[in-house]
Amino acid sequence: MIDIISQSLTQLINNIKDKKVSSEEVTKSFIQRAEKSKKLNCYIAEDFENAINKAKKFDNKPNYDSKLPGIPIAVKDLFCTKNVKTTAGSKILSNFVPTYESTVTQNMWNEGAILLGKLNCDEFAMGSSNETSFFGNVQSPIDKNLVPGGSSGGSASAVAGQLTPITIGTDTGGSIRQPASFTGIVGLKPTYGSCSRYGIVAFASSLDQAGPMAQNVKDCALLQEVISTYDPKDSTSIDFKRSHYSKKLTNNIKGKKIGIPKEYRVDGMPKEIEDLWQKGINHVKECGAETIDISLPHTSYALPAYYIVAPAEASSNLARYDGVKYGFRVKGENLIDMYEKTRSEGFGAEVQRRIMIGTYVLSSGYYDAYYLKAQKVRKLIKNDFDEAYKKVDAILTPSTPSSAFKIGEKTNDPVSMYLNDIFTVPVNLAGLPGISIPAGHDSRGYPLGLQIIGKAFDEQNILNIAFAMEEKINFKNKITDWWIK
């Protein structure tokens, strides 16, 4: 008898193809696991009944040529799913039922995957700990009262806790890579324009990207292959030749040049992160790659620039939530009063804070000083990477400046919360692909991740480096099922 929930995506696919298990058995196993795992608070909306029906339908008429044959998958609740409630973790969308499907989820269903349900996340993906969700914080499967990271916290907990074989998240400043790092899983943020943004609840449109979160690099490559397509419905989707990521995956990285940026050695970084990074450097050398010291001189300006650009775009994107066409509404004495009361009650504190930052930096008289300045800094950050990539093929850094923290530890200090994303934000600002892989544990046994940053459209290369490193690191996630006992 196969222990279904502990299998990787690739193993599950093979077992389904070999008829060792049915889609229905697999789907029911993950549903049972979810029923026992309510304490993690991973799900915002379950779609279990429909999932079982779809699995039965698959078993009756299986198509084994599809890439995700009868595989049940839960997704972040930022992806619009037709006729299934989509909330973005917000009260203001708590009753919203989309009439359309996001392109990336549609791509998954087209390849035979089955929707299990919608996973918790920070409200409108604004947060680094999954504590800003209207539906409550998510617990990490690593330890009790530990944050899973954010904003794709429910997604990270669901993969690490074996509630779904794989998932997709979104990453605007680190929202896939940071929670992946905190929970000991793999997370890829693709190049801007690689995955369609159609049907994804918008946060900051020039930074948002969807990407896979998986137990291992091979699974991650396979899902990326499925979700990354050119889509005319997203005007920023890019029509480039996409690689056959999983088939072309190789651990041969001999002769690759890997940059080590000195600016990522930040003040106050714990020694265990420093040691982890050194271990990573040793591993890539063992694989026959060469490491080269590089400089990305504007790194320290990335986070302040991000906290202008992202809130500015968010304040525009979130202007649509006015209580008129969908979602939650509070009655007012007049139209303006209705807007103001609806948005005051419908948005949580962090979202209100960011809308206000964005509104301020875009307001008359301040635009040049803030927004224009930030866009210039963004150019300098992109130039840093362009310069570095003349000498190297990829860049290796830690994923986060620390391991996961306790729930409530940083909620009263927004800036200290924002600092979590110090190593991931520059990648979004420059539109590059980045992958976080689990690389070790801290003294308490909490996972730590390393990030590999690639050239634009060079996902294959960073997947290969990650694949080679994964073999050397041989990471084992310590999941004790503490929430079931």
Next chain:
Amino acid sequence: MTIDLKTVKHISKLSRISIEDEKAKKLTGDLNSIFEFIEKLNKLNTDKVEPLTSIAETTLKLRRDEVKSENIRDQILKNSPNENKDFFVVPKVVE
């Protein structure tokens, strides 16, 4: 630079988010610490730098301007918080 309570109330008006005094006071503190952090950018001279306007250096593709009606008016209206099934309803705006 500091953001005072009056400015916070002005931004809340522009943002169409009503806030009571106590919340405004807390926000004033939060916004000041965030802007103190953001002001680090002023140390950097960017006079000769062109702003980044598009992250993907490709030309936008054109598509045919076609009507694609899915006939889903009722489904869309179902998401409206008001019960009237034929229109989006808002408080009276014309005297």
